[in-house]
Amino acid sequence: MSELVVSGVHKRLGETQVLKGVSFTLEKGEVVALLGPSGSGKTTLLRAIAGLDHPDAGSIRLGDRVFFDADARRAVPAERRGLGLVFQSYALWPHRTVLENVEYPLRLRKDPKARERALSVLREIGLEGMTARYPHELSGGQQQRVALARAIVYQPPLLLLDEPLSNLDAKLREEARVWLRELIGRLQISALCVTHDQLEALALADRVLLLEHGRVEQEGAPEEIYDRPRTLFAAEFMGSNNRLQGKVVERRDGMARIAGAGWELWGQLRGDRPAGSEATAIIRLERTRIQQSGGQNCLAAKLETAVYLGERWDALFRIGDVRVRAWAPSAPEQSQYFLFFPPESLWIF
Amino acid sequence: MQERPSWGRVAAVLATATAILPPLAIIVYQSVLDGPFFQPSAKLSLSAFRFVMADADFHRALGSTLLVATGMTAVAVPLGALLAFLFVRTDLPGRRLLEPLLLIPIFLSPVVIAFGYVVAVGPVGFVTLLFRETFGTAPWNLYTIASVTLIAGLTHIPHVYLYTASTLRAMNVDLEEAASVAGASTARIALTVSIPMVRPALLYSGVLVFFLGFELFGLPLILGDPEGLLVLSTYLFKLTNRLGVPSYQLMAVVAVVIMAFAFPLVWVQRRLMGGAGRFVSIRGKGVSHAPLRLGRWRWVALALVLGWLGATVVIPLAGVFLRAFVTNWGEGVRLSEVLTVGHFTELLDYPNLIRGVVNTLLIGVVGGALAVACYAGIALAAHRWQSRWAKVLDYLVMVPRGMPGLVAGLAFFWVFLFIKPIAPLRATPLSLWIAYSVVWLAYGMRLISSALLQVGPELEEAALTVGASRGRITRDVTVPLIRFGLLGSWLLVFLIFVREYSTGVYLLGPGTEVIGSLIVSLWATGAMDTISALSVINVVLVGLGLLVALQLGVRVNE
Amino acid sequence: MRQIKASLFLIVLARAALAGDRPATAQEVIAAAEQEGKLVIYSTTDTIFVGPLLKDFNSLYPKISVQYDDLNSTELYNRVIAEVAAGNGSGDLLWSSAMDLQLKLANDAYAQAYLSPEATHLPSWASWRNEVYATTYEPIVFVYNKRLLKAEDVPHSHACLAKSLSADPAKWRGKVASYDPERSGIGFLLITQDSRLDPDFAATARAYGAAGVKLYTSIGAMLERIQSGEHLLGFNIFASYATARQWKDPSIGIVYPKDYSLVMSRIALIPRAAKHPNAAKAFLDYLLSRRGQELLARSALFSLHDEVEGEMTASALMKKRGGNFKPLPVGPSLLVYLDQAKRLDFLRRWQRALGTK
Numbered sequence A: 001m002s003e004l005v006v007s008g009v010h011k012r013l014g015e016t017q018v019l020k021g022v023s024f025t026l027e028k029g030e031v032v033a034l035l036g037p038s039g040s041g042k043t044t045l046l047r048a049i050a051g052l053d054h055p056d057a058g059s060i061r062l063g064d065r066v067f068f069d070a071d072a073r074r075a076v077p078a079e080r081r082g083l084g085l086v087f088q089s090y091a092l093w094p095h096r097t098v099l100e101n102v103e104y105p106l107r108l109r110k111d112p113k114a115r116e117r118a119l120s121v122l123r124e125i126g127l128e129g130m131t132a133r134y135p136h137e138l139s140g141g142q143q144q145r146v147a148l149a150r151a152i153v154y155q156p157p158l159l160l161l162d163e164p165l166s167n168l169d170a171k172l173r174e175e176a177r178v179w180l181r182e183l184i185g186r187l188q189i190s191a192l193c194v195t196h197d198q199l200e201a202l203a204l205a206d207r208v209l210l211l212e213h214g215r216v217e218q219e220g221a222p223e224e225i226y227d228r229p230r231t232l233f234a235a236e237f238m239g240s241n242n243r244l245q246g247k248v249v250e251r252r253d254g255m256a257r258i259a260g261a262g263w264e265l266w267g268q269l270r271g272d273r274p275a276g277s278e279a280t281a282i283i284r285l286e287r288t289r290i291q292q293s294g295g296q297n298c299l300a301a302k303l304e305t306a307v308y309l310g311e312r313w314d315a316l317f318r319i320g321d322v323r324v325r326a327w328a329p330s331a332p333e334q335s336q337y338f339l340f341f342p343p344e345s346l347w348i349f
Numbered sequence B: 001m002q003e004r005p006s007w008g009r010v011a012a013v014l015a016t017a018t019a020i021l022p023p024l025a026i027i028v029y030q031s032v033l034d035g036p037f038f039q040p041s042a043k044l045s046l047s048a049f050r051f052v053m054a055d056a057d058f059h060r061a062l063g064s065t066l067l068v069a070t071g072m073t074a075v076a077v078p079l080g081a082l083l084a085f086l087f088v089r090t091d092l093p094g095r096r097l098l099e100p101l102l103l104i105p106i107f108l109s110p111v112v113i114a115f116g117y118v119v120a121v122g123p124v125g126f127v128t129l130l131f132r133e134t135f136g137t138a139p140w141n142l143y144t145i146a147s148v149t150l151i152a153g154l155t156h157i158p159h160v161y162l163y164t165a166s167t168l169r170a171m172n173v174d175l176e177e178a179a180s181v182a183g184a185s186t187a188r189i190a191l192t193v194s195i196p197m198v199r200p201a202l203l204y205s206g207v208l209v210f211f212l213g214f215e216l217f218g219l220p221l222i223l224g225d226p227e228g229l230l231v232l233s234t235y236l237f238k239l240t241n242r243l244g245v246p247s248y249q250l251m252a253v254v255a256v257v258i259m260a261f262a263f264p265l266v267w268v269q270r271r272l273m274g275g276a277g278r279f280v281s282i283r284g285k286g287v288s289h290a291p292l293r294l295g296r297w298r299w300v301a302l303a304l305v306l307g308w309l310g311a312t313v314v315i316p317l318a319g320v321f322l323r324a325f326v327t328n329w330g331e332g333v334r335l336s337e338v339l340t341v342g343h344f345t346e347l348l349d350y351p352n353l354i355r356g357v358v359n360t361l362l363i364g365v366v367g368g369a370l371a372v373a374c375y376a377g378i379a380l381a382a383h384r385w386q387s388r389w390a391k392v393l394d395y396l397v398m399v400p401r402g403m404p405g406l407v408a409g410l411a412f413f414w415v416f417l418f419i420k421p422i423a424p425l426r427a428t429p430l431s432l433w434i435a436y437s438v439v440w441l442a443y444g445m446r447l448i449s450s451a452l453l454q455v456g457p458e459l460e461e462a463a464l465t466v467g468a469s470r471g472r473i474t475r476d477v478t479v480p481l482i483r484f485g486l487l488g489s490w491l492l493v494f495l496i497f498v499r500e501y502s503t504g505v506y507l508l509g510p511g512t513e514v515i516g517s518l519i520v521s522l523w524a525t526g527a528m529d530t531i532s533a534l535s536v537i538n539v540v541l542v543g544l545g546l547l548v549a550l551q552l553g554v555r556v557n558e
Numbered sequence C: 001m002r003q004i005k006a007s008l009f010l011i012v013l014a015r016a017a018l019a020g021d022r023p024a025t026a027q028e029v030i031a032a033a034e035q036e037g038k039l040v041i042y043s044t045t046d047t048i049f050v051g052p053l054l055k056d057f058n059s060l061y062p063k064i065s066v067q068y069d070d071l072n073s074t075e076l077y078n079r080v081i082a083e084v085a086a087g088n089g090s091g092d093l094l095w096s097s098a099m100d101l102q103l104k105l106a107n108d109a110y111a112q113a114y115l116s117p118e119a120t121h122l123p124s125w126a127s128w129r130n131e132v133y134a135t136t137y138e139p140i141v142f143v144y145n146k147r148l149l150k151a152e153d154v155p156h157s158h159a160c161l162a163k164s165l166s167a168d169p170a171k172w173r174g175k176v177a178s179y180d181p182e183r184s185g186i187g188f189l190l191i192t193q194d195s196r197l198d199p200d201f202a203a204t205a206r207a208y209g210a211a212g213v214k215l216y217t218s219i220g221a222m223l224e225r226i227q228s229g230e231h232l233l234g235f236n237i238f239a240s241y242a243t244a245r246q247w248k249d250p251s252i253g254i255v256y257p258k259d260y261s262l263v264m265s266r267i268a269l270i271p272r273a274a275k276h277p278n279a280a281k282a283f284l285d286y287l288l289s290r291r292g293q294e295l296l297a298r299s300a301l302f303s304l305h306d307e308v309e310g311e312m313t314a315s316a317l318m319k320k321r322g323g324n325f326k327p328l329p330v331g332p333s334l335l336v337y338l339d340q341a342k343r344l345d346f347l348r349r350w351q352r353a354l355g356t357k
Helices: A042-050 A098-108 A114-125 A140-152 A170-187 A198-204 A222-227 A232-237 B007-031 B047-054 B056-089 B095-102 B110-121 B126-135 B145-155 B157-170 B174-181 B186-197 B199-215 B218-227 B232-242 B248-273 B295-325 B342-349 B353-382 B388-396 B405-418 B420-427 B429-439 B441-453 B457-465 B470-481 B483-499 B515-524 B528-557 C006-018 C027-036 C047-060 C073-086 C099-107 C117-121 C158-167 C185-197 C201-210 C219-228 C239-248 C277-288 C290-298 C314-321 C332-338 C340-354
Strands: A004-013 A016-026 A031-035 A057-062 A065-069 A084-086 A158-162 A190-195 A207-212 A215-220 A241-252 A255-260 A263-269 A278-284 A289-291 A298-308 A313-319 A322-328 A336-340 C038-043 C065-070 C093-096 C132-134 C138-145 C176-179 C214-216 C233-238 C252-255 C261-264 C267-269 C325-327
Touching: A004 A042, A016 A042, A016 A057, A016 A207, A016 A215, A031 A042, A031 A198, A042 A158, A042 A190, A084 A140, A084 B457, A098 A114, A098 A140, A114 A140, A140 A158, A140 A170, A170 A198, A190 A198, A198 A222, A207 A222, A207 A232, A215 A222, A215 A232, A232 A241, A232 A278, A241 A263, A241 A322, A255 A278, A263 A278, A289 A322, A298 A322, A313 A336, B007 B248, B007 B353, B007 B388, B007 B405, B007 B429, B047 B248, B056 B095, B056 B145, B056 B157, B056 B186, B056 B199, B056 B232, B056 B295, B095 B157, B095 B295, B095 B528, B110 B126, B110 B145, B110 B218, B110 B295, B110 B515, B110 B528, B110 C219, B126 B295, B145 B157, B145 B218, B145 B295, B157 B199, B157 B441, B157 B483, B186 B199, B186 B295, B199 B232, B199 B248, B199 B441, B218 B232, B218 C214, B218 C219, B232 B248, B232 B405, B232 C185, B232 C340, B248 B388, B248 B405, B295 B342, B295 B528, B342 B528, B353 B388, B353 B429, B353 B441, B353 B470, B353 B483, B353 B515, B353 B528, B405 B420, B405 B429, B405 C073, B420 B429, B429 B441, B441 B483, B457 B470, B470 B483, B483 B528, B515 B528, B515 C219, B528 C219, C027 C038, C027 C277, C038 C073, C038 C277, C047 C065, C047 C277, C047 C290, C073 C093, C073 C099, C073 C185, C093 C099, C093 C277, C099 C132, C099 C185, C099 C267, C099 C332, C117 C277, C132 C277, C138 C219, C138 C239, C158 C201, C158 C233, C176 C185, C176 C219, C185 C201, C185 C233, C185 C261, C185 C332, C185 C340, C201 C340, C214 C219, C219 C233, C219 C239, C219 C252, C233 C239, C239 C252, C277 C290, C332 C340
Parallel strands: A031 A190, A031 A207, A084 A158, A158 A190, C038 C065, C038 C093, C176 C214, C176 C233, C261 C325
Antiparallel strands: A004 A016, A004 A057, A057 A065, A207 A215, A241 A255, A241 A278, A255 A263, A289 A336, A298 A313, A298 A336, A313 A322, C093 C267, C132 C267, C138 C233, C138 C252, C138 C261
């Protein structure tokens, strides 16, 4: 049975309809990421699930407990849902020590072993030396762990995370991605993670929900979202891309020929664009190949500049009045190259 | 957080209204009658309004009052904010010791302060005479509306200070540190980060100080009397005597006019506040509180502070202290010849002196604490409450201070006299406490409100998600985070209660006299010398108490 | 001036000798008062002045406990009319220096009549309808700063004052102080009496205006400024306060104006709503008795009693100063200016004479 069932949730904030009917499920032990740009409604959705705000319509169920049902006029308040929530700002209580922060939920539940349990969770997370410190004495990464410890110490059935990695610096983020994934797996809890960072979503989640303007654009495993986007938005949101505007000249067997000012390419038809209509072609940067010589689906390109990124070079080319980027393992030396756009990787929407 | 009808909140609003509305209702009712409301011959009539509106003196008084109120706010708010910044956020030398001195103007009777100035810098004050001897002339005139405004502004700086200081103490300083790292000097940080973050405290205290301008009595009485300067409170005196018998309906009209000013004031304050979310500075990412360095401005800042203290505290206090120790003063007097401790020994003859001092301190400490508990309850009820009730509360709490002292005293007297169920309370200290707490409600409460604004909602939401009920959240999260606001409020209320007199004048009796009532009876017989001696004792007692309290308070919190 | 019948004089002397100097209160009244056991006094006389008085009363009647509420005259009036309207009883004895307000209370039927046996020692002007009694004799004087005003420049009468002010306005400009009739009840009362007694009051008022007289609402402010030298002279000042000040500060000088000296008196009355009327009667008698008056005299409030001897007595005053003491008669004449129209009209004329309107 599904752990969490969210059905037809609508929410208006002031003048704007933020959520326009969102539905999804989350299975026990699954990690789902709600991915979307700002304004997509993902935080609103998370808060609705946590019980901090109530939707206008729809229903939210966890197991056999109904948290919210607009038709039945039923809304369980946040403090009775028993979920764990890690805030983006961590929301650690500054007037309490790390240990007091973590054992508070257990004290609320009148648990006689509160202190022991709190200490064991902190040990598991690797913060056992910090129990007597105050939040302001910890680094960002340590504060995040405390927030996590506090959210899981009472073993909630579902853990909610609001942009868990966004406040960490880049290096820490990389480590934390792995560490978080491992911890969630080890604890075997279900988790719902809200993020605008696709790397975060891809790394942490079993399943990704792509949200845009209050609606679910696409849902699926990370690979599916990344390799088989169903909409232009989905394609553009993931990865780093090249974007080419043009007109569909020909359609044949699921492929299409798109033509722009002085160029022409074959690609996979994703949207249902009739011949003669305007369309956009998307290709991931890592699929765009730099070649010395031309061929099928190749375009001549002039090198404008190249940026060194350590593990590769990010080169900027010009084709006519269009700019295209591609990656190279070493510094490009010539001024003229050919760029190959594999047709199965060029998606036309 | 989600809006839910909360009976606790509504109950708080209703309790507040029950305390506030009776005296207000009596005054408003009285203003539309043509005689005392308790006399059967009184009929509904607008004659009182007509009389007052047609009275040139009223308009003169209103004009002067508005001028003074505006001027004093313009003086008090910037200087108060600056002082708060210097004392709380920088490494100003000597700040621990100087802090109690800052607060002296609040608890000293304004009559005493005014007289202190007269003795020091009046036309024949000792400073004036000295100056004249040395330089040939003393170019200032104490008896002008400008002086009254300036002194009123300077003596209300402590109000703004208390508001701003407690907000600054609780503030999360990473915002300042970010600016500092970006290269901003301390001055820039003050102007562009710290001061804007304490905007609610400035707005609240600005509005409250402005409103206090309507209530100003002792200062314009002493300094304005000889020149015929009329403000609304001294105009009430005129009204009382113009017609021979106290004319309650006319006094009530003046009170109603002043109370009406509360509404535009609160409206302006609400607009200037804008979105409250901007002032959240406690978010649960605590950073430590290292003071900002003043560098070479250290001594300039200290000079500024000492200058202010000199003008506002040292000069009038010197006048008061001097008066307490001499038999006479002024032109032609050699001070060395007239020293005496006679006034102090005379004080000891006063039968109720000790009791008066003890009562005053009790009312201040215990009464103050109880009042702050109530104010906190009301502030918490209004906290994060998006409802029309909360708006009503915002306006309602300001109105009681619109009654000038004379009128407030009558209003509470009538409430405890004519409302039969609570009449037995009149003889108890409870009636006095209720009167004081209601009149100063906005002042004590707003300090707590501005502290609440600093608490990030996610701190409370975090407690909610881990399973705490709202009651527990208030207890475990919200209240500990506003402790500076609570302490600041207690301090302010203590100082105000210690000085209060006119609101409870008909509720005091033998056994419950306070220092204020002693001062007023002495004043009636012209015994300025004894008043000065009493004030010296007052200052020493309260000043020492403050020093102790602030030292303890400071150590506990840092 | 004192109208004592010779026979009564003898009787009183005898009684005084026999009763060990107790007030002449009837036995039934005393018994009833002791039954009541309590006395609540509302008074404008400062506690420190009446300390000895209350202690002495207590020694006479130890069974009566006295609650002494010290209020100002407006507060007293406000309190009484409200408490009576609320029906819960009010003070037992009202003792106030606002003569007109006390008369108004009596006139408005708030007072009860009681013929005090001590009344025979009072001058004829000192009581009305047995409802209100004058208890003190407080002349109104000029006060001046001895350090700065030479003896020969001190005016000794109202006429002389007016002349000095008009003759040399520059010298007196801003140096003369008095009560503001507009803002002070007592100030108004005194000025209206001046207008009655001063044959050329209009000219006097103009002289005040020319000299830029400074008007105050309280005696404290006035005395401080005269004593400090900010002002040279004040008129319409209570001799009792001035004398009390003079005891502490020798630079205060007092002049009893020769053309006429007003005399104010603190008025006592027993309200109908008194809960302990007999205790009040006992106190009133005490206040008017020789014993009580002697004590009053010692606290700088002059005594009215014909038998009290000493410097602070009406008789001594008259002997010493000669002069024209004009006590305000306790009676309906005090109510004249409580009429609003008359009052406002007077104030308007006063303002015009002062030259400020």
